[in-house]
Amino acid sequence: MKTRLASLLQQAISALQSQSELPDGPAPTIKIEHTRDPSHGDYACNVAMMLAKPAKKNPREIAQSIIDNLPADTDVTRVEIAGPGFINFFINPLSQHAIINTIVEQGGAFGKSDIASGKKVQVEFVSANPTGPLHVGHGRGAAYGATIANLLSAIGYKVHREYYVNDAGRQMDILATSVWLRYLEVCGETLTFPSNGYKGSYVPTIATELKNVHGELFMANADDVFNDITADEPAGGDKEKHIDALISRAKEQLGHDHYRLIFDAALNSILGDIRNDLEGFGVQYDDWFSERSLMDNNAINTAIEKLKASGHMYQKEGAWWFKSTDFGDEKDRVVIRDNGQTTYFASDIAYHLHTLNRGYDIIDVWGSDHHGYVPRVKAALQAMGADPERMKVLLVQFAVLYKNGEKMQMSTRSGQFVTLRELREEIGSDAARYFYVMRKAEQHMDFDLDLATSQSNENPLFYVQYAHARVCSVMRLLAEKGLTYSVENGLNHLDKLTETHEVNLIDTLNRYPAKLLQAAQHYEPHQLTHYLRDLATQFHSYYNSHKFIIDDDNLMQARLVLINATKQVLHNGLNLLGVNAPESM
RNA sequence: GCGCUCGUAGCUCAGUUGGAUAGAGUAUCGGUUUCCGAAACCGAAGGUCGUGGGUUCGAAUCCCGCCGAGCGCACCA
Numbered sequence: 001m002k003t004r005l006a007s008l009l010q011q012a013i014s015a016l017q018s019q020s021e022l023p024d025g026p027a028p029t030i031k032i033e034h035t036r037d038p039s040h041g042d043y044a045c046n047v048a049m050m051l052a053k054p055a056k057k058n059p060r061e062i063a064q065s066i067i068d069n070l071p072a073d074t075d076v077t078r079v080e081i082a083g084p085g086f087i088n089f090f091i092n093p094l095s096q097h098a099i100i101n102t103i104v105e106q107g108g109a110f111g112k113s114d115i116a117s118g119k120k121v122q123v124e125f126v127s128a129n130p131t132g133p134l135h136v137g138h139g140r141g142a143a144y145g146a147t148i149a150n151l152l153s154a155i156g157y158k159v160h161r162e163y164y165v166n167d168a169g170r171q172m173d174i175l176a177t178s179v180w181l182r183y184l185e186v187c188g189e190t191l192t193f194p195s196n197g198y199k200g201s202y203v204p205t206i207a208t209e210l211k212n213v214h215g216e217l218f219m220a221n222a223d224d225v226f227n228d229i230t231a232d233e234p235a236g237g238d239k240e241k242h243i244d245a246l247i248s249r250a251k252e253q254l255g256h257d258h259y260r261l262i263f264d265a266a267l268n269s270i271l272g273d274i275r276n277d278l279e280g281f282g283v284q285y286d287d288w289f290s291e292r293s294l295m296d297n298n299a300i301n302t303a304i305e306k307l308k309a310s311g312h313m314y315q316k317e318g319a320w321w322f323k324s325t326d327f328g329d330e331k332d333r334v335v336i337r338d339n340g341q342t343t344y345f346a347s348d349i350a351y352h353l354h355t356l357n358r359g360y361d362i363i364d365v366w367g368s369d370h371h372g373y374v375p376r377v378k379a380a381l382q383a384m385g386a387d388p389e390r391m392k393v394l395l396v397q398f399a400v401l402y403k404n405g406e407k408m409q410m411s412t413r414s415g416q417f418v419t420l421r422e423l424r425e426e427i428g429s430d431a432a433r434y435f436y437v438m439r440k441a442e443q444h445m446d447f448d449l450d451l452a453t454s455q456s457n458e459n460p461l462f463y464v465q466y467a468h469a470r471v472c473s474v475m476r477l478l479a480e481k482g483l484t485y486s487v488e489n490g491l492n493h494l495d496k497l498t499e500t501h502e503v504n505l506i507d508t509l510n511r512y513p514a515k516l517l518q519a520a521q522h523y524e525p526h527q528l529t530h531y532l533r534d535l536a537t538q539f540h541s542y543y544n545s546h547k548f549i550i551d552d553d554n555l556m557q558a559r560l561v562l563i564n565a566t567k568q569v570l571h572n573g574l575n576l577l578g579v580n581a582p583e584s585m
Numbered sequence: 586g587c588g589c590u591c592g593u594a595g596c597u598c599a600g601u602u603g604g605a606u607a608g609a610g611u612a613u614c615g616g617u618u619u620c621c622g623a624a625a626c627c628g629a630a631g632g633u634c635g636u637g638g639g640u641u642c643g644a645a646u647c648c649c650g651c652c653g654a655g656c657g658c659a660c661c662a
Contacts, residue, residue, distance in 0.1 A: 037605075046604060052642070059642075083605040084642065129662065171662050240661090319660055330588070330658070337660040344662050371589055372657045395590080397655080439598070442590060444655065446597070460610070466624055474621050481621095522601060530599060533609080544617090544626040585624070 002032040002514070004073065005043055005089055012069040013047070021065055022055050034511060041080065041088035042507070048085040059085025093503050097494040099510045103565040104487060111516045111572055116156035122355050123149040125365035126278065127164040130270045131175045132200050134277050135417040136447065137367070137398040142420070143436035143578070144396050144525065145365040146283045150576045151520035151528075152363075160360055161285045164351060167267055168292045169344055173247045174198065175270075176263040180218060180250050181225075182207035183262070189222035194246060195232050196239040206269045210262065218262060220253050277421050281429050282578040294350045300342050303350035303384070304335060310383045327379035330372075349380040352391060356381070361390045363523075368395040368442065394523055399436070399447040418449070430579045434461040437525040437577060460533055464570060465582055467536035471567040472583040474548055478560070481549065490561030493554040497562060501542040505566060508538045512569050516576070525577065532573045539566050 009030050016022040035044045048063035055062060063081045070079060078090035103110045125145025128138050153159045178197040182204045185191065229245045231237025251259050294300050307313050312323045318338030325332055335346045355362050378388035401418060423432055439445045478485060497506065512531065519527040548559045571581040
């Protein structure tokens with residue numbers, strides 16, 4: 001309908017231009033919007049006001065000329081000028097009914113489109129270091145990323161969902177060493193656990209498993225291990241140097257193969273837990289991409305060579321630097337450390353290049369604490385001759401948790417955090433998924449655990465699900481009464497749906513496809529949650545003022561088609577959010 | 586100090602390329618069930634859109650200053 005109106009307006013404007021009533025040249029893009037106030041009609045357009053300046057005319061005057069030149073359309077019942085120069089359209093309500101036919105016809109596909117026509121995009125999200133279980137901060141990125149992927153897929157993108165596994169680097173070494181030290185404790189050694197080690201309870205668990213499988217294969221004397229190691233912070237030393245020394249000691253005492261065994265045991269255990277956790281959260285991936293694989297297949301060196309060839313690399317103090325300031329970054333960045341090891345940044349450059357080379361545009365969902373990292377990655381892509389516009393970073397604020405009215409501090413290292421799994425167990429995946437995407441991603445978010453766990457009706461998910469369940473309930477009752485539902489009959493009598501509640505509900509149904517498109521293009525799932533609440537409100541209001549199971553069979557069938565169409569749209573929307581649409585509550 | 590994100594009802598938040606009287610939920614107050622599920626519905630009240638300027642027909646939205654919050658400023662990942 002919007003495009004139809006736009007085309008009518010375009011014709012009128014062209015006509016005026018040829019009569020020299022309006023200046024030639026490109027007219028402003030015609031924007032048709034739904035009105036907020038029903039007294040303003042169904043659709044409104046501000047094009048007359050946009051033309052006021054170039055035409056040097058009163059906007060209301062222009063609006064009148066446009067209306068006078070507007071071609072007739074059977075579904076437009078009235079056109080008005082209002083306010084400073086809006087053109088308001090009143091649409092024949094019966095023409096809106098057609099959406100119900102469309103919904104019945106398309107079912108679960110209703111609302112989807114092929115706007116993106118199969119363009120390939122990779123959504124990389126969560127990608128937490130496999131050094132511990134996911135916590136509620138990661139949960140938001142998981143819910144958001146998964147929903148974004150669903151939305152993009154719904155408008156025709158070919159979406160690749162990927163988890164980038166940081167299975168290399170110092171943090172993993174710290175984890176492996178932490179596991180080994182706990183293992184020694186399990187085997188009866190006493191030692192002072194490093195202050196910078198991973199202290200979560202999952203570490204001794206992995207250590208115990210290791211002992212069950214391998215016995216005392218990795219056994220060592222604790223005094224030997226700690227002999228000549230730089231002092232830890234509590235002992236007046238440096239915690240970073242302390243843990244680094246312990247890592248070196250672990251590698252040298254265990255030897256490459258045994259160290260790798262422990263390292264992989266820790267990695268596999270934690271990654272397995274993360275996979276399981278995300279699966280339970282309804283989050284699916286097409287690929288779990290290993291950072292280590294970039295080293296194994298030389299992709300990192302290739303990328304670095306490419307950077308060097310670009311002329312934006314230089315050597316300083318034994319390290320290789322990328323001159324990212326050439327591309328607007330704050331400072332230059334190290335790619336190869338003076339000890340010869342490549343940095344995380346080097347891996348990430350290689351990873352992004354690799355993804356682009358596979359033909360995907362990139363959407364990275366990152367925690368907002370990584371926002372300073374964006375310019376350097378884009379700079380690297382640009383230096384290597386790639387288009388940095390092909391990479392889009394969506395930043396997600398961490399949720400701040402409140403319990404008993406107090407803010408909870410979280411840190412993976414200290415082992416003090418609420419895990420995603422705990423959250424799911426307490427409030428359920430549906431509520432968590434919905435709650436997480438209800439707010440704009442870059443908005444700070446207060447997550448009140450007491451509120452979420454109380455299952456109060458504060459949680460709007462129940463409201464939406466209830467609307468869906470209510471339709472199901474009506475249909476159950478219909479069957480109990482021995483009555484039958486005829487879609488055909490209902491579709492044939494849509495013209496009987498003339499009550500205000502019905503018109504409003506149908507109007508809301510009409511808005512769904514555009515809303516879905518907008519939510520996807522702007523990466524804003526919260527638009528969908530707001531829409532679904534609106535739709536549920538319309539339905540509940542209708543439900544309370546009209547009965548559906550009535551004596552007039554034609555009217556009843558028409559109403560049943562309407563509420564089933566509503567149910568379908570609720571279902572489609574919730575499905576995109578990764579939330580169930582229950583038949584009963 | 587510099588940079589990024591942000592400041593809207595008591596609280597949690599919408600307000601999408603600048604549009605008409607700034608909207609929901611929740612909390613508060615008052616109504617609605619012999620009737621398809623009251624986890625619902627209807628109504629009232631609630632605002633100097635942080636603040637001061639600027640841009641124009643028109644600003645919560647764009648520009649600048651100030652105040653306040655969060656995050657970032659590693660040869661960590």
